Amino acid sequence: MDMHAIEFANVSLCVGGDTLLRKVDGRVPKGRIVALIGPSGSGKSTLLSLCNLMRTPTSGEVFVEGREVRTWPVRKLRQKVAMVFQSPTMFPGTVADNLSFGLHLHGLSLSNPAGLLEDVGLNSSLLDKRAEDLSGGQKQRVALGRTLAMQPDILLLDEVTSALDVHAKLEVERTILSLHESRGTSMLWVTHDLAQARRIADIIFFMDAGELVEVRDDAAAFFEQPQSAPAQRFLATMREGDGVE
Amino acid sequence: MSFATLSFTLVFVAISVGLSIWLRLGVQRDVVIAAVRATIQLVIVGYILKFVFQAHNVLFILAMIALIVCVATWNARSRARHISGIGWRIGLSLLVTEVVTQALLLGLHIIPFQPRYVISLSGMIVGNAMVASGVLLNRLQGEVANKQSEIETVLALGGSPRQAIYPHLKQAIRAGLIPTIDSTKTTGLVQLPGTMSGLIIAGASPVQAVRYQLMILFCILAGSAIASILLGFLAYPRLFNHYEQLVYEEGVQSGRR
Ligand SMILES: Nc1ncnc2c1ncn2[C@@H]1O[C@H](COP(=O)(O)OP(=O)(O)O)[C@@H](O)[C@H]1O
Ligand SMILES: [Mg+2]
Secondary structure: OOEEEEEEEEEEEEEEEEEEEEEEEEEEOOOOEEEEEEOOOOOOHHHHHOOOOOOOOOOEEEEEEEEHHHHHOHHHHHHHEEEEOOOOOOOOOOOOHHHHHHHOOOOOOOOHHHHHHOOOOOHHHHOOOOOHHOOOHHHHHHHHHHHHOOOOOOOEEEEOOOOOOHHHHHHHHHHHHHHHHHHHHEEEEEOOOHHHHHHHOOOEEEEEEOOEEEEEEEEEEEHHOOOOOHHHHHHHHHHHHHHOO | OOOOHHHHHHHHHHHHHHHHHOOOOOOOOHHHHHHHHHHHHHHHHHHHHHHHHHHHOHHHHHHHHHHHHHHHHHHHHHOOOEEEEOOHHHHHHHHHHHHHHHHHHHHHHHHOOOOOHHHHHHHHHHHHHHHHHHHHHHHHHHHHOHHHHHHHHHHOOOOOOOHHHHHHHHHHEEEEHHHHHHHHOOOOOOOOOHHHHHHHHOOOHHHHHHHHHHHHHHHHHHHHHHHHOOOOOOOOHHHHHHOOOOOOOOHHOOOOO
16 A cells, blocks of 8 residues: 555644634655645645644544554654744754754764754854854754754755745755655655745645645646646736746 | 730721822722731631640641641632643642641651641741742743743654753742742841741740741741742643643734744
8 A cells, every 4th residue: 555654634723713724635655745835824834733743633634654643652753754943943052952952852962963064054163153143044954954863754844945045045955855865755845935846846735725725746737837726826926026026 | 915906006007098098099998908808817817726726636737737728729829720730739739848848847856746836837838838839830831932932842853841841840940939049048137037026026035036937947948949849840741732732822822923
């Protein structure tokens, strides 16, 4: 039987009176990269947080490698399915402390912090700097390094390059893609950068107002010919935005 | 002091009320209520204590201690309505505090097993432990609201709730203890503590009064430390659910990133 890295089965999430997610069905095949795009507030971050059980759906099921997330040992699940948040949080201490933070939680240590730092495009001279003193983009890359150090099988990325300049963005993108090449990491990658989505995606998920309205196996085809009306509108406004810039 | 003499002290209440009306502070009602409540509570407590002291029955002593712990629990609980199941945890930590301190006081023959010692000390120890517990709970909830992203980042890295909360729990426990530590440091310099004043007014020698006061200060320090550390460790698991997610009230949650 074909096992998926992540599978959403009729997933809904309601908080208070709001429906944040409505009947989401979708699959992230093993070893593939899914780009998750959609207007802001459409529920992308929320959908991500279901995969490592940071939140629980109100109804429906989420499977990781064929097993429902609520039946996984929680910490093991979160080691396997790692997440990089939209806004990076640094812990008190140096950059090196932050890079090894995740491993320390599990009683492990980081063998090559300098190498890891260079992998995410930062100079290893930063290792002894206080993490709070870094720029936003540098923090984002340290947070990414901290998560990559855990060697997850599945990676959840939430707009991880949105705070970076073009050069840094491409560098981080390359790091993530090379990890994907070497370890076959499956990824669910939220991005609002359509050119990036086009570069990295095997599959496109398009969300709108809490619904997964379009899933396309061919990223290029999605951008040429979006099928759903919300996706057509979204792509049109995004292109207008680019034109203005 | 006779009731007649005591009634003269109503002059002080009248002064407060008069000032409040004159300056339109709007607290005259509260002053009167406070004065009436204090009078009724203390007069009743006075008679109850008189009865318990004379009866010299262990059951009455235990009942008084139970009452003290219950009232203190109820009071501290109002600080943490949002944490479910916090009530009995507060009660348990106050009870343990009471049992440990009294066991030491009695076991080491620091005080004799007489109701006037046991009950007065219990009141002071539990009362201060109650204040420390209230501060602890308040601060713990504040830390969770402010450090939500740090806590969730630890959880997302596969850390345990304990690993996620520990630095913040430590801060909260410290916050609960600092007022007690600070007032112990300056004791006698700014104001004479209550016990000592009471003993001196009642005619004890200041040197004797100081010894009692020191004993009480040390008991209060230990009691507050035991209560807030115990309560901290009993309370923090209530901040997480079965799936090791941080739980928060609706209001806080809707303000998420
Ligand atoms: N805990 C919550 N309670 C209520 N509303 C929330 C909560 N978390 C997110 N939301 C709302 O859910 C919607 C989707 O949010 P999100 O998943 O962050 O969108 P996206 O990542 O696509 O920008 C937003 O309207 C947001 O305000
Ligand atoms: Mg988002």
